[in-house]
Amino acid sequence: MKINYKYRPIYISIILSIGILIGGFLNFSNQNQFSDVNNSKAKLNKLIDFINNEYVDELNTDSIVNRTVDNILSQLDPHSVYIPASEQEEVAQNMKGDFVGIGVRFYLYKDTVAVVESMANGPSAKAGIKAGDRILYADDVRLFGRKLPTDSLFSKFKGAEGSQVVLTVYRKSEKKKINFIIKRGVVPLKSVDVGLMLNASTAYIKINRFAETTYEEFKSNLIRLKKHGAKTLVIDLRDNGGGYMEEAIEIADELLANRKLIVFTKNKKGKIDKTYATERGDFESGNLFVLINENTASASEILAGAVQDNDRGTIVGRRSFGKGLVQREIDFDDGSAVRLTVARYYTPTGRSIQKPYVKGEEQYFKESEARFKNGELYDKECIEVDDSLKFKTPKGKIVYGGGGIVPDIFVPLEFEHADEATLYLMESGIVGNFVFEQLDKKRNTFKGLSFEQFLKKMNATDEYFNVFDKFLSKHIPGIQLEKGKSVVKRHLNAEFAKQLYGEKAYYDILLKNDVMIKTILAKK
Template structure:
C-alpha cells in the first residue's frame, strides 16, 4: 500500500462512506427497430451496432457501454452508480450477510495464503485449522508460489453447502505439512461487530453496515445486554457507510413508541411515503446514545436522525457524512446493475440532511477534506449551518439540516490538528496485517498467555511500537507517531488481543479509552 500523510484520510474515508439501498429490478432495453428519426434514447444502441459492424479495428463494445453508463451516471448525483457483473457477487454477498465457504480470515504473506484466524465455529475451525496455518493446495490446485487473482482463489474455496474440499496445510509453528478435509457451510458476515457491557448498567452495540441480517443480529445483542442488566445503551455507527434503509428503520422502531414517525421519502413526482413505529419495541425506555462521525452515512443517518428528532437519543461525536438520497438497484439482465437515486429521505422534523452536490462529484467528495481545513473535526463552532435549516424537536431542541446529522455532544478527533492520518490508519487493515506478521515471527512466545499477561507484556515494551514505525516506512508511509504513542500502542495491543482472544477483547481494550465512550459515561 502506498500512501502519504496528506491524502490518506480522504482516501480511507472514500472507501467507507457509501450508502446503499437495494430495491426492485428494471431490465435494460435490447437493440430493436431504429426507424424513428431523432430517437435520442436509441442513439447509444445504434452507435454500438455501427462500431460492431463497421469500425476498422476490433473493439470490446462491452467496455464502451460500461464507460458510457458510468459517464451518464456521473452527471446525475454522486450516489447513482453502475455495478459491473464481476463486482455484483461481492456486493450482493456483503449485503446478504453470509456466503458458503470454508470460513477463514486470511492474509497473503508473500505469495501464500496465511490464516489470520478461522471463523469461530466455522468449517475450518471445526476441521482443526489454526491461526498461522498456510493453505498450499485446494484439492490438486496449487495456491502458492504464483500470483493468483482473488476471484480465482475464492472460486477454489467456495462451493455448495455440505460439499467437501481437501486442503494441504503447512503449520509453521510445528514445521509440518498435512492434509485436512473441510466441509463447506454457510459462513456469516457479521454486520454487528460486538454487543458488550461498558459497565454494570450500560450496554454497547457496534454496527458496521446495514445488511439483510443486521436487525436479527442487533436484536440478539440487545436482548442479551438487557439480560445482563443494561438500562442504557450506546449504538455505535461510526464509519458505517449505510446499507438497507429498512434495517435502520427496524432498529429505530425498537426505541420509539407506536405511531412515532421514523422517516419519510419524497420522489420527483411529489409522492411522500411515511414510515411509523409499530407496536411496543424492545427498548422504549432508558437512555440511548448514538455515536457518529464524518464517515457515518445513509442508513446510519436515518437511525440517528429518527432518534434525535423524536427526543429519544443523544447523538455523540462529529457531523455525519450528509447523504439523504435513496437508491434502488435495477438489474440490466447481464449480471450488472445500476444503483439509481429515486428519492430523498427526510427525518421526522422534516429536515433533509443531504449535502450539496451542485459542483460535481469531485467537489462533493473534497468536502470531507474541507472539514480538516476548517477545523470542524476539532471544534463544533466550525460547523457552518444556515439559520434557515434549523428545526425543532417535539421537546423544543434545535436540530439542523443541510448536510449531515449535527451531534448533540461534540467530540473532537483524539489526535492533534495535522495528525489526522494517524487516527485513520490505526483503524485500517494495516494494523491487523502488521500484528499478524509480528505473531507469525514467534507465535510460540504468545502461546499460553492469558489476556492479563498479554496486556502486561505490551505495556512494558515499546518493541511493537518501534516495529510498527519500521513497518509503515517499509510500506512508504511517512508518519511521525511519537506524539501519539499511547494511541498507537492501544490499537496495536487491541489487535494482538483480537487475533489471540477474539474480537470482543479487541473492542474492550479500544473502548476503555475511547473519547466518545468517555463522553457518554460522564452523562
C-alpha cells in the same frame, strides 16, 4: 486552536456504502410520455450496432456500453452508479449477511495464503485449521508462489453448500504438512461487530453496516445485554456507510414508541411515503446514545436522525457524512446493475440531510477531506450550518438540514494525542497485516497466556511500537508516531488481542480509552 495540517490523511478508509432500497425494475409503462427518450435510445442502439459491425479494428462493444452507462449516470448525482458484473456479486454478497465457503480470514503473505483466523464454528475451525497455517493447495490447485488475485483465491474456497475441498496446509509451529477435508458451509458475515457491557448498567452495540441480517443481530444482542442488566444503550455507528434502509428502520422501531415517525421519502412526483414505529420495541425507554462521525452515512443517518428528531436519545460525535438520497437497483442479464436515485428521505422534523453535489462528484467526496482543513473535526464552532434550514424537535431542540447530522454532544478527534494521518492509519488494514507478521514470528511467546497476562506483557514494553515505527518509516515516510504513542500502542494491542482472543477482546481494549465512550460515561 492552531492545527498542523502538514500531513494529509493517507489511510482514510472511508467506506461509503451507498444506501440501497430493495425495489423492482423501473416501470416505464407510458410509451407516449417517453417518446423523446425512446428516440434517444434508438439512436444509441443504432450507433453501437454500427460500431460493432463496421469499425475498422476489433474492440469490445461491452466496454463501450459500460462507459456510456457510466457517463450517463455521472450527469445525475454521486450515488446513481453502475456496478459491473465483475463487482456486483461481491457487493451483493457483502450485503447478504452470509456466504458459502470454508470460513477463513486470510492474508496473502509472501505469495502464500496465510490464515489470520478460522471463523468461530465455521467449517475450517471445526476441521482444525488454525491461525498461522499456510494453505498450499486447494484440491490439486497450487496456491503458493503464483501471485493469484484475491478473487481467484476466494473462488477456490467457495462452492455449493455441502461440497468438499481438500486443503493441504503447512503448519509452521509443527513444521509439517497436513491434509484437511473441508465440507463447505454457510459462513455468517457479521454486521454487528460486538455487543458488550461497558459497566454494570451500560450496554454497547457496534454496527458496521446495514445488511440483510443486521436487525436480527442487533435484536439478539440487545435482548442478551438487557438480561445482563442494561439500562443504558450505546449504539456505535461510526464509520458505518449505510446499506439497507429497512434494517435501520427496524432498529429504530425497537427504540421509538408506537406511531412515532421514523422517516419519510419523497419522489420526483411529490409522492410522500411515511414510516412509523409500531407497538413493538425492546428499548423504548432508558438512556440512549448514538455515536456518529464524518464517515457515518445513509441508513446510519436515518437511524441517528430518527433518534435525534424524536428527542429519544443523544447523538454524540462529529457531523455525519450527509447522504439523504434513496436508490433503487435494476439488474441486467449480464450480472451488472444500476443503482438509481429515485427519492430523497427526510428525518421526522422534515429536514433533508443531503449535502450539496452541484459542484460534481469529485468535489462532493472531497468535502469529507475538507473537514480536516477547515477545522470542524476539532472544533464544533467550525461546523458550518445553514440557518435557513433550521428545524425544531418536539421538545424545542434546534436541528439543521442541508449536510449531515450535527451531534448534540461534539467530540473532537484525538488531536492532542495524534495527528489525523496517524489516527486513520491505525484503523487501516496495514495494522492487521503488521500484527499478523509479528505473531507469525513469535506466536509461541503468547501461547497459554490469559488475557490479563497478555495485557501486562504488552503494556510493559514498547517493543512492538518501535518495530512498527521502523516498519512505517520504510513504507510510508512522513508519518510521525511518537506524538501519538499512546494511541498507536492501544491500537496495536487491540489488534494483537483480536487475532489472539477474538473481536470482544479488541473492543475491550479500545473502548476503555475511547474519548466518546468516556464522554458518555461521564455524563451519566
